Amino acid sequence: MSENMSSSNDHSSSNNDEENDGGLGGWARTKRAQLLQDLHSLVPNQIETDERSILEGARDYLQRIHEETEQIERELPEKYASSSESQGPQILGVETEELTEGRFIIKMSWRKGSRGVGHVQRVIEGLDVKITSVFVHENIPDEMLTTAYVEVKKEMGMTEEELQHLVISAARRSGLFP
Template structure:
């Protein structure tokens, strides 16, 4: 059983040896939770609880704002603003799609060239996510050091339930997001 004097702070070796796992967990909390002022176990746990409560409240607030942000982005897209920014930032060189797994899973390869300010990779990612696709993973790479402005985005996507799509339909859909 731990004595009261041995649990006053969380500095190394201040807890009894039989509670080493608890000591390690408390030290981990000290590293993960910002601005923990005190190092006794009760204070660490209280400050962790308060921090998690603040994170939860902020998450709820942001989730409530998301529908209005989505509508705002849709309005921008309908007005052509999003598409015009895509035109300035990148040029699509090639879009390839290949069906894998079931009839709703695809690999998408988009070869594109950066034209303007940073943000082109994000525009390609948003274009992929815009449609009824669940992106399982995606990556961006520079396929050739000779052409550093040419980039390739590869994404593994799955068409959402209730929808079927051919490779050509998916390719045409993606190309529709990048007018020439």
């Protein structure tokens, strides 16, 4: 009888482990843990390391960034807005370059406009790619350059030209590309 209880307890313990990890296998648990660790490293001042705290911290951080961006866009001094800026930004050109398989650089030159950085950034965010990093700097007066390093899912098998077409299409849908 003690054998039955022991095997019953072992089975119960195994079920509890599966319930605790959401039914994930060892590889998926490891991958999930790595993704959580990566997410934790991206959020500044994140002290707690449990899964819930990491996810809540990331959510709060992203919401703060979104709110700060909107506030900055609202507070842009009107004295710097010229007639062309009041129309909003306009993307002047898009270049793509493949670094390695599935990794690309997207370069977008654009004329400044009110709330330009946010609109141009949303074009990149709207693509089905993983954004590694984005840099924005002034190229010449009234012209900006956004450089984005992105990763494309390997199963998409995208070329430089296809990615460029995807970016231009997204910019046209946003009204930023003629």
